[in-house]
Each structure stands twice: as structure tokens, then as C-alpha cells.
Amino acid sequence: MGEQTLATVDWSRAQFALTAMYHWIFVPLTLGLSFLIAFFETIYVKTGNEDWKKLTKFWMTLFGVNFAIGVATGIIMEFQFGTNWSNYSWMVGDIFGAPLAVEGIFAFFIEATFFAVMFFGWSRVSKGFHLLSTWMVAIGSNLSAVWILVANGWMQYPTAMQFNPDKARFEMQSFVDVALSPAAVQKFTHTTSSSFLLSSLFVLGVSGLFLLQKRHQLMAKRSMVVASIFGLIATAFVAFNGDESAYHIAQRQPMKLAAMEGLYDGQNNAPVVAMGIINASKKPGDKEPSFVGKVEIPGLLSLLANREAGTFVPGVNDLVYGNPEKQIVGAKQRIASGQIAVTELANYKAAKERGDAAAAATALTTFNQHRDDLGYGYLKTAADAAPPVAPTFYAFHIMIALGTLFPIIFILVLYFAWKGNLEEKGWLNKLAFISLFLGYVASQAGWVVAEVGRQPWAIQGLLPVNVAGSNLSATNVQITFFMFLTIFTVLLVAEIRIMMKQIKIGPEA
């Protein structure tokens, strides 16, 4: 294993981002469409109307295509943990290893049994058992997302663990506290409910296309009504837990919140930027303006961040350089403390190797006094503690803008369906079709906010990405990056082609 370089880390990050974003094309549709199919089939079983069965089978086919192409994309990420992020993998192995393995086994059994009944069992098992299997696939798919999201929540807010300097590992202190930490719960609820929203848009989009083509109109309208109701409920959840999530980000990852709002200098009664253009040349600590232009809503950020009007919200500069007046310890001070932690960890290791128990104990005591700042010890400058502001800001605002548009589309669809002239509203059906793609944009943007916004950390405050990586050659990682890019693109084209063919055939297949 060779020397780790910045180029290696950056290519590993690019490779992981590519894989994660590709993986996230398939996962949200699986999570949400499985529930929509369960709703469709429940209506079929309740009414006995064969049209609903045909409709269920059509969406189930698209679900199957998405599921098949998405299968195993998560495995590539797990490989990358081991190869590209070996320090990180080793350090968190005690916390994530077993739950992720259990999740894999659980998902396999759900898929091998209920999934098979769902697709093969229409004429082989009773209606009731088939419906149960469909619901089990929906519930199981969503439950199998729990642990990876708990893991991500823990990386955003590491809790209920202790660093073991002998094993170089974070060891879990309380399974319950890790699983039920606010960050984990919000990560799961926000991710799944936004996936339900995306899936509703998918159904709306394909159905809108049918209405534009004047094909399968009854099926399309029925699908749109169910999807719009589900989408509206999901939107309410997304908004509720999104607000909850923003509040906790403000308390636990204030730097991310500052980047989300492009807030460099903290202020009382801080505004929300409704829309704006970030000044790309702005750096922490300089006197450049933060925005080229912006439209603000006064005081709203303070209210959202602290649940109290007029309160102080720290900006990037406060968190990088500190703000004694507001008792904010900046990255600059924490770097000094972190460097002591790193040095004492080295002293502890050396003392243990030469068998000097007294020196080891002294080093360990000092290390423990500074261990909460360990990650800062690896940063070269205080400004390194700030994430890329522009992509975080734009991704957040795109997500919010689209998240505001979607419920309007759902309401319009329900209104015109109720009026009985949905098929005549070409503009709305075009909008519904376009919103299929916008749903993916919003979903991917959400992950950009979550992950780019917490840079430079692999584990918040404890392990920066430049230390989390493996000592690989940059060339090797570059080759795999382009291999993945090729494979993923080919698979995506394959999925779109297979799906387009099924949509063209429609529910008559």
C-alpha cells in the first residue's frame, strides 16, 4: 500500500460520489414505488376490479426493471469502503460491521421469498397472501435502508461511542443510542419520505405521458390520483422532518447550515436567502461580499435554526476563526487542541511499543483531554474546516424550490381529476412528465447538501476525508473511476431502454 496523496483522496471521493449518486437513482424509486404498488393492489383486492390488477402489474414491472438494474450497486460502495477508505472502515468497523451484515441477510431473505411471490405468485397463491407479500416487499425494502442511514446519521453526528487508542477504533457504547440518535432518525425519515415523494412523481410522470399520448387514460388517471395523495402526504412529512433536520443541523453541524445559506458572518435575526447568486471568489476571512445578488426573508433563519426569533446564527467565519463574544470556539483554536491529541496519540503508541507504562498513561490522559478535537489536528489551515459553500448553497436551494413546486402539482392533479377533465390539461400533464426528472434532481440535491455540506469530515469533527482514505495510487483510482463511469452509464441506458419499452407496451403486457 503506497503513499496517500491529495489526488488519491480526491479521486476516491469522486469515485464514491459517482457510485453513491448512481446508486441513489434506483434506491428511492424502490422505496416509494413498492408502497404505491401495495396501495394499488390493496384497491384491487378490496374492489375485485381487474383493471386495478392490470394497473398493479404494470407498475410492478417498472418496479422490477428499476430493482434489477439497481441490484448490487450498493455492493460497489461496500467494496470502496474496504479499498479506498480503509482507515475509515477499520475505525468504524465495530459500529457498522454487524448491523450492515444483518441488513444484507435480511434483505436477501425478504427478496428471495416475498419478492418471488409478488412476481411469480399471481395465480399460485391466494389474493390475500399475494397482497401480504407485496406489503412485505414494501416494508422490507424500507427496513433494509435503516442501517445504512443510521450509519450515515452517525457519521454526521457521532454519538454513543468511545475511541479506543489501542485498536484505533471507535467502539459502540450503546446500540440503542446509535440507532435512535436524532441524526439517525431524521436521516431515515427524511430520506424515506422524500423517496415516497420521488416515486409519486415517477408515477405522475409516466401517467402524464400516457394522457398526453391519449393512451391507457383510465389507468393513468387512477394512478395519478393515488400517487398524488401519497405524494401530498409524503410532502407533509418531508417538510416536517426537513424542518426538524435543519434545526438539528443548526445545533450539531452549524458549519453546514452556514454553507446552506451562504452565511459567512454570523448575525442576530439572521435572514433566509430565498434566492441568490453566490460570489464564487469569496473565501473565509476575506472582505469580499458573499453574494453577487440575493433576495432575503428577514429573521427567518434565526427562527428556523434556534426556534427563537432574533437569535444569533453563526456564519462560516465565526466557526472558522471563532467568536469570543458569542463564545464560539473556532476551527483555528480546535486545530491547536487537535494537534495535541494527534501528538499524544503518537506518544502513547511509542511509549507502549517501548514498554513505558508511565509515559503511556501520561500521554493517554492528555490525549483524552483533547480527543474531541482529534479530527481538527489533521487540518492544515482553519479555512479547511469550511465546506464548499457554492455547491451546498445551490443544492439546498434547488431542493427547497422543487420541494415547494411538487405539492402544487399534486394538488392541481387532484383538483382536475376531481373536476373530471385531467386528460384535457395538456400543460399539467407535460408538467407532471417533467416533474419525474425534477424529482430526481431534488433527491440528488438533498444528498449533495448532506454530504458536500459536511466536508471536510468523513466522521464529523473526528476524522477528515484526507485521513480516512487508503494509501492507493491515484492512477489506480482514476482507472476505476472511469470504468465505473462507463459501466454505470451503460447500465443506466439499458434501464431507460427497457423501461421505455415497457411504458410503450403499457399495462397490456
Next chain:
Amino acid sequence: MHSMPNKVFTFYRDGFRSMVVGRTLWKVILIKLFLIFAVLKVFFFSTNLHTAFHTDTERANYVLGNLTRLPAAR
């Protein structure tokens, strides 16, 4: 009367036989798994902490070595 294992076997066999879109999807899945496990895993993912070291102590020491280098020494 068929036994339960037989019924399960027949269920899966008939299910796979009656697939239409599923045939194409299985081909895609098998190609993908081949690429991941036979190509990427063997040629590009061959080195990691588990293959590079024999014991957990060695692995811990290696990671500790990385953790105890300050940025200036990097």
C-alpha cells in the same frame, strides 16, 4: 401429494420459466455481477487491510501509524 420443498421448487421453476421482461433483467443482473465480482473485485479491489495484513493488531498498528502523522509530516 407434493412435499413442501417440491412445491417451493416448482413455484420458483415455473416462475422463472414464465418470465418475459425478467429474462432480459436477469441477463443484465448476471452481466453486472460478473463485472463487479469477476473483473472489478479481482483486478481493482484486490488490496485492502484484510489482504495486506494477517492480524487485527497489525491492522490497528497500520491505521494508528496513519492517525499519528500531523499534516506537516504528510
